[in-house]
Amino acid sequence: MTALAGAVAMTQWLPLSVSYAATPFLDVPEGYWAEPAISALVSQGIVSGKSKDRFYPNDQLTRAEFATLLVRSLNLPLDKDTTPVFQDVSKDHWAFPYIQTAYKNHLISGISENEFGPEQNITRQDMAVMIANALQVKQVPDSVLNSSLSYRDVNDIADYAKKPIAASAYLGVMSGYPDRSFQPLDHATRAAAASVIAHMIHVPDDKLRELREEPQPETPPEKPVEKPKGSVSIYPQTVSLVSGATQRFTVTALDPDGNVVSLPVKWSVSGGIGTIDDKGLFTAQTGGTGQVTATVTYPDGTVLTGSAQVEVKGQIQRLEILPDSLSTTVGQETKLTVNGYDGNNKQIANPPVVWSVSGDIGEVKDGGVFVAKKAGKGTVTATLQGQGQGSSTVSKSIDVTVADSQPNPGQGNPGQPNPGQTNPGSADGKHLAFTSTNYGSIKPTQTVTLTLNVKNKDGQVDTSDNGRVITMIINGPDGSQTLQAQTVNGTVNFAVSKTRAGTYTANVSANGITLDAPASFTVVPGDAAQMSVHVAPSTFIKPLQTVTLQVNAQDAWGNAITSGVKFSADDNNRGTFGTTDNPMVGTFTPKNIKGPLTIQVTIGNKTISKPVYVYTEAADLVRGKGDWMMWRDWKNYPVQDTINRLKAAGVTHVYLEVSTTMDGFYGQDALDDFLPKAHDAGIAVLGWIYADLKDPWKDASQTVNVINYKTPSGDQVDGLAADLEENLSAYNIEQFSKGIRDNFGPYYPMIAVVYPATWRPNLPWSTLAKYYDVMAPMVYWHYKERPYTYTDAYNAIKDEIAAMHNKVGDKPIHIIGQSYNMFDSWQYPTADEIKGAMQAAKDGGAVGYSTYRGRTATDYEWNQFASFPW
Numbered sequence: 001m002t003a004l005a006g007a008v009a010m011t012q013w014l015p016l017s018v019s020y021a022a023t024p025f026l027d028v029p030e031g032y033w034a035e036p037a038i039s040a041l042v043s044q045g046i047v048s049g050k051s052k053d054r055f056y057p058n059d060q061l062t063r064a065e066f067a068t069l070l071v072r073s074l075n076l077p078l079d080k081d082t083t084p085v086f087q088d089v090s091k092d093h094w095a096f097p098y099i100q101t102a103y104k105n106h107l108i109s110g111i112s113e114n115e116f117g118p119e120q121n122i123t124r125q126d127m128a129v130m131i132a133n134a135l136q137v138k139q140v141p142d143s144v145l146n147s148s149l150s151y152r153d154v155n156d157i158a159d160y161a162k163k164p165i166a167a168s169a170y171l172g173v174m175s176g177y178p179d180r181s182f183q184p185l186d187h188a189t190r191a192a193a194a195s196v197i198a199h200m201i202h203v204p205d206d207k208l209r210e211l212r213e214e215p216q217p218e219t220p221p222e223k224p225v226e227k228p229k230g231s232v233s234i235y236p237q238t239v240s241l242v243s244g245a246t247q248r249f250t251v252t253a254l255d256p257d258g259n260v261v262s263l264p265v266k267w268s269v270s271g272g273i274g275t276i277d278d279k280g281l282f283t284a285q286t287g288g289t290g291q292v293t294a295t296v297t298y299p300d301g302t303v304l305t306g307s308a309q310v311e312v313k314g315q316i317q318r319l320e321i322l323p324d325s326l327s328t329t330v331g332q333e334t335k336l337t338v339n340g341y342d343g344n345n346k347q348i349a350n351p352p353v354v355w356s357v358s359g360d361i362g363e364v365k366d367g368g369v370f371v372a373k374k375a376g377k378g379t380v381t382a383t384l385q386g387q388g389q390g391s392s393t394v395s396k397s398i399d400v401t402v403a404d405s406q407p408n409p410g411q412g413n414p415g416q417p418n419p420g421q422t423n424p425g426s427a428d429g430k431h432l433a434f435t436s437t438n439y440g441s442i443k444p445t446q447t448v449t450l451t452l453n454v455k456n457k458d459g460q461v462d463t464s465d466n467g468r469v470i471t472m473i474i475n476g477p478d479g480s481q482t483l484q485a486q487t488v489n490g491t492v493n494f495a496v497s498k499t500r501a502g503t504y505t506a507n508v509s510a511n512g513i514t515l516d517a518p519a520s521f522t523v524v525p526g527d528a529a530q531m532s533v534h535v536a537p538s539t540f541i542k543p544l545q546t547v548t549l550q551v552n553a554q555d556a557w558g559n560a561i562t563s564g565v566k567f568s569a570d571d572n573n574r575g576t577f578g579t580t581d582n583p584m585v586g587t588f589t590p591k592n593i594k595g596p597l598t599i600q601v602t603i604g605n606k607t608i609s610k611p612v613y614v615y616t617e618a619a620d621l622v623r624g625k626g627d628w629m630m631w632r633d634w635k636n637y638p639v640q641d642t643i644n645r646l647k648a649a650g651v652t653h654v655y656l657e658v659s660t661t662m663d664g665f666y667g668q669d670a671l672d673d674f675l676p677k678a679h680d681a682g683i684a685v686l687g688w689i690y691a692d693l694k695d696p697w698k699d700a701s702q703t704v705n706v707i708n709y710k711t712p713s714g715d716q717v718d719g720l721a722a723d724l725e726e727n728l729s730a731y732n733i734e735q736f737s738k739g740i741r742d743n744f745g746p747y748y749p750m751i752a753v754v755y756p757a758t759w760r761p762n763l764p765w766s767t768l769a770k771y772y773d774v775m776a777p778m779v780y781w782h783y784k785e786r787p788y789t790y791t792d793a794y795n796a797i798k799d800e801i802a803a804m805h806n807k808v809g810d811k812p813i814h815i816i817g818q819s820y821n822m823f824d825s826w827q828y829p830t831a832d833e834i835k836g837a838m839q840a841a842k843d844g845g846a847v848g849y850s851t852y853r854g855r856t857a858t859d860y861e862w863n864q865f866a867s868f869p870w
Contacts, residue, residue, distance in 0.1 A: 025055035032057070034191035037198035046072045047194055057191035064095035064118035066127060066193055067102040070134055073197050079104050086116040093118065107133045124174070125161035125184035127193070131173055131200055132164035137211045139163075144170045144211065148731040151182040158184065170731045171207050172767060173199045180697070204766040206807075207730055230255050232296045232306035237638045239292075239308060241284040242340075242351060243315040249280040249308060251294040266295040273312040287314035287342065291641065303859045309641050314342030316351055316384055319396035322499060326380070326400045327484035328372045329471070335479050336368040338382045338396070339499075339557075346529075347556055353382040361402045372402040403469065403484055429457025432470075432508055432515040439521035444499040444557045448521050450506055454490045454513070465490040468510055476504030477523075498523045501559035525562075526555035528603040535588075535599075536714030539612045539679045540621060542747065543592035548714060549610075551584045553603050561603060570598040574614070590614045611682060618749030618773035619812035619847045621684045621719050624652035624870045626850030628688065628816070631657050633855040634670045642674075643681050646854075649866030653684035655721045655850065659706050660690040661699055668709065676713040686751060687717035693727035693736055700739030707744060719749030721776065730764035737771035751776050751814065757803035758796075765807035774847065775804055775811050780818040781837070782829045790836035793829070797840035814848045815841040819857040819865065828857075831864040838868045 028038050034057060041047040046069060049055040071078070078097040085103045089096055095118060102108045103116075107130055111117040140163040148166040151157075157165060161184060168174040174196055176182045188196075231254050239247050255261050267276045271290020276282045282292055293307045322337040340351035355364035359378020362371050370380055383395040435451040442448050450472070454465040468487040473480060477500040485492045498504060506519045531553040541547055553561040563583045569575060574597055578587035588599060590612075599610045615621060627646060634642070634656060646654065656674065658667025667687075678685050687706045691699035703720065710716055720740065724733060740750065752772035755763065756779050768775065781796035782788050797815055804813050817837045821828045829837075834851075841849040851857060851865050 024053060025049050026053050028055045028057055028191075032191075034195050037195040038191065040198055041073070041194050044073075046197065047190075055190065057189060057194075059190050060121040060187045061190050061193045062118060063108075063116065063120050063122045063126070064089075064093070064099060065190075066122045066130065066188070067108050068095050068098040069193060069197050070107050070130060071098045071101050071105075073201055074105075074134060076101055076105060086110055086118075087114045089116050089118050102130075121187040122193075123184065124182065124186050124188055125157055125165060127188050127196060128164040128168045128174055129161050131196065132167050134200065135167075135171070135203060135208060137164070137167045137171075137208070140167050140170075140211060144729055144731075147727060147729050151176050151180060153181045153183065156184055157182065167211055168196075170211065170729055171200075171203045172730055172734060173203065175734075204764070206762045207764055207766070210762055230261075230298065230302070230304060231636075232294060232304040233636070234292070234294050234306040234308045237308050237641070238310075239282075240311040240313065242313050242348065243284050243287060245284050245352075247282045247284070247310075249276070249282060249292055249294070251280070251296070251306060253296045253304070255298075261298075263296050263298065266297075268293045268295065269310075271310075273310060282310070284310075284312040287312050291644070305859065307638075307641050307645075309638055309644070313348050314346065316340035316348055316394055317343050319351070319353070319382055319384060319394055321380070321382055321396050321398050322478060323398070323481050323483075324497065325398050326370065326482070327403070328370075328400070328482045329403050329484070330372050330375060332372050332482055334370045334372075334482060336364065336370055336380065336382075336398075337478060338368060340384065340394075345556065347558065352385045354385055356381045356383065357400075359400070361400060370400070372400075375402050375404045377401050401484065430462060430465075430513045431455055432510060432513055434506070434515075434517070434519040437517050437519050439519060441522045441524045442498075443524060444501070444526045444555065444559065445497055447495050447497045450494045450496060450519055450521075452492050452494070452508055454487055454510075462490040468492075470508055470510050472506055472508045474504050474506045476500065477502035496521075499557040499559075501525045501555075501557075523559075525559040526557065528553045528561055528606040529556040530554045531601060531603060531606060531608045533599070533601045533608065533610045534676060534680065534713060535610060535612055536676075537710065537716035538684070538718050539610070539682060540684050540718050541588075541590050541612055541614050543590055543594075543614060543616060546578070546587050546589045547612075548580070549586040549588055549599065549601070550714070551586070551601055551603075553584075564603050566602045568600045568602070570600070588612075592616070594620070613682070617812075618719060618751065619814075621686065621749055622653055622751060622774060622776075622814045622848045622850075624848050625650055625865070625868070626653045626655060626814070626848055627651050627854040628655045628850060628852045629657060629855070630853060631666070631670075633853060634674060637855065639673050639677055643677055643683065646683060647681055649854075649862070650870065651683065651854075652848075653686060653718075653850075654678065655686045655688040656717075657688040657690070658717075659687070659702060661692040661694070661702070665702055665705050665709070667706070671709060671715070671717070672711045672713075675711050675715040675717070679715055684718045686719045686721040686749075688721045688723060688753075690723040690725075691736060693724070693732040696727075696732045696736035697739060700736045703736075703740055704743050707740070707748070719751060721751045721753055722772070723753040724768075725753075725755065728760075728763055730767040733764055733767050734771070737767070741771055749773055753778065753816065756800045757807045758800050761803070761807070763807075769808040769811055773812070774814050775808055776814040776816050776850075777804060778816045778852065779837070780822070780852075782818055782827075782833065783822055785823045785827060788829065788833050790832040793833040793836035794840040797837050797846075798844055801841070801844035801846060812847045813845075814850065815846045816850050816852050817841070819851045819861045820853060821856075828861060831860045834861055834864040835868065838865070838870075842870065 028035050079101040082091050084090055085100055089099050145166045148169040233252050235250050241247055251265050253261050253263050269276050269292055271288050272286055273288050273290040274283050274285040289311050291307045292310055293305055295305045297303050318341050320339045326334060328334055338353055340348040357363055357380050359376055360374055361376045361378040362373040364370050378400050379397045380400050381395055381397040433453050433455050439448050453461045456462045465487045470485055470492045472483045472494050483494050501523050503520055503522045508515050534550045536548050551565050565584055567577045567586045574593050575588055575590040594614055594616045596613050599612060601608050656670060659665045675685055689703050689706055693699055750772045751774045752768050753776045756777040777800055779797055779800050781793050801813055818829050838849050
């Protein structure tokens with residue numbers, strides 16, 4: 001039996017992935033599902049065809065033929081004893097020496113005490129029994145039996161075959177059908193037998209040791225559940241202010257049990273945008289973005305921080321009121337819009353102003369609505385508030401004319417002719433007509449003159465019509481505007497300027513006569529002032545993967561620009577651009593050239609750049625520094641604050657927890673908000689799922705939903721980080737992982753989050769290496785309550801990289817390092833430990849190093865992680 005085990009080991013160096021010459025068989029073409037196995041076995045002399053050019057892969061296999069394949073595959077010397085073991089296998093039978101050899105090496109048994117049944121077609125369950133005999137698997141642990149023998153037709157399996165079938169499934173030699181049945185009594189084909197033999201030859205030693213119940217190396221204790229160490233939050237978390245304005249911030253500090261504690265707070269401001277006093281009163285000074293940070297020191301020396309994202313708009317230099325003049329009547333209400341502009345002529349919408357009215361003509365209510373109360377002329381003035389001490393007063397006024405809605409006693413009726421004129425309101429055929437019903441297009445702030453004539457019944461301008469009050473109401477995207485003017489020689493001109501893009505319609509009224517038809521004009525957007533481009537599903541692109549380029553652009557007045565986009569790249573030889581039905585959406589398809597690329601978007605004279613990255617292998621996504629974000633992290637921290645923090649630390653990618661077996665796929669909110677902003681910031685996002693693998697098919701289905709999920713912006717996760725910590729049989733891992741691979745193909749980035757090889761040397765490493773592109777071991781070296789050093793951490797990572805390469809060969813390795821505390825004594829890894837771990841990862845050739853987890857790291861841990869150059 002020792003010789004038999006050696007025979008198995010002897011053939012394991014021949015991997016199925018080796019490129020063999022094409023088979024000589026016409027019925028086994030290239031691409032046939034069993035062609036690699038048949039090619040491998042033909043090259044080794046284990047199998048042959050039934051004729052020179054035919055293999056007959058679908059023919060059923062006899063028990064004698066399978067026994068022969070076993071003996072040949074194990075390279076066993078043929079037994080020379082000519083005394084038959086079975087009565088139905090004489091020494092003249094073609095398979096006699098193979099059946100004799102198989103029997104004496106305990107590979108086979110008969111269908112009865114004296115009969116082997118050599119010409120009977122072999123069943124799948126008997127084939128599994130012979131495989132288990134060949135691999136010397138005598139006992140199968142209950143855990144493997146329960147997890148691997150989960151077929152829906154398990155009751156059809158004979159008792160003697162249940163453990164061998166469970167073993168063959170666990171070892172990856174045989175598996176069930178897509179409908180989760182095993183079909184134990186089905187007869188095996190020649191192609192299926194070749195596949196089974198080929199897989200048997202390549203069963204890894206570590207899997208065999210598990211099934212043979214050999215002693216396992218002692219493993220370190222499981223990592224304890226992390227206890228939160230408290231938190232500091234700041235309110236409000238996002239603020240937008242005008243220069244000179246103030247904002248009070250408050251802080252809530254919690255202890256590890258979630259109780260509010262009162263501790264001293266140290267305030268600071270980044271970005272040079274303003275100042276803050278020791279009470280949390282922030283004063284905005286200079287335009288830009290930054291953070292207000294509260295730092296709290298706990299009694300044991302732990303330092304925690306909370307931050308708010310602050311935007312300060314530049315100091316307003318001038319105001320604009322729309323409309324820029326107003327003619328109305330008593331009782332009418334008109335909405336006034338005010339915009340501010342800084343020294344760079346950048347628009348600041350809805351600045352804080354105080355309204356005032358002169359001339360006793362009315363008042364301005366909340367929201368900038370002017371109410372006309374008394375006929376006369378006056379001004380309405382908006383004065384800016386809150387720009388701070390030393391700032392000059394900024395104000396803007398417009399002229400307002402208010403007419404009576406009804407004539408006053410003793411005054412002429414402005415709607416009637418002067419003495420000596422004919423009555424224009426009589427039924428004499430007079431009517432109103434614009435000189436054009438369409439005055440064309442103008443750009444914002446340009447003036448269009450709407451000319452209106454009073455015409456007689458013959459259609460001629462009545463030049464004798466003077467002093468007639470004409471009321472014009474213009475409706476459009478900025479609401480309703482009322483203007484008034486009087487005719488001069490039968491004509492009246494209304495000069496109008498607008499800033500909102502869209503179509504405006506003008507209607508007029510006058511006492512006694514009607515309008516032929518309304519007039520219209522269109523305001524088109526001005527030159528592009530603000531532009532952005534979003535790349536979906538990601539700024540991280542595989543060669544030949546087509547992505548969309550969604551452009552958003554506005555002019556200086558906030559009007560959306562809807563055409564005129566041109567795309568280019570800093571190297572136009574690295575990809576091609578395409579168009580879509582939407583003129584603001586383009587496409588880009590990169591060629592097979594790896595590396596950063598800059599896409600340029602041009603509208604008119606304005607061009608912006610968008611960096612993207614073309615990657616060719618999964619390891620490219622996780623190179624450098626990464627951070628693990630649990631639900632409580634992404635749920636409780638502002639997105640932009642988090643992204644700014646990650647960028648400042650040089651983080652290139654994050655692992656976003658979005659799904660667990662128990663909780664389901666719950667991370668849609670995080671993906672909708674975080675994913676497009678992270679991509680825009682050049683940060684790759686891996687979907688982090690935790691699968692307990694009790695039902696690997698269910699976990700695979702749930703994971704497929706995560707990968708397929710598309711945010712409203714069109715973004716999707718860049719790859720999968722599968723956290724595999726439970727039910728770690730090769731069978732369960734294979735069923736789960738294969739389900740994902742079958743859906744997304746061989747090139748979808750998949751990272752295996754696993755126990756360290758130094759802790760768990762007997763995990764099914766060959767199965768993990770088969771399906772995952774990158775191994776990410778969780779190396780939490782600080783697992784005892786004692787001091788650790790730089791050297792301790794360095795050696796833990798160094799040893800892990802060596803052990804992992806021993807298990808998975810040259811698979812890329814990404815180290816998950818420790819920045820959380822396993823103990824109640826608040827004993828966190830020191831900055832020296834973090835430095836040692838990261839240096840070992842870099843020296844050992846790891847593709848990257850990520851910290852678990854950044855939001856629970858102490859300041860000294862995070863600062864060391866952030867400052868380490870990768």
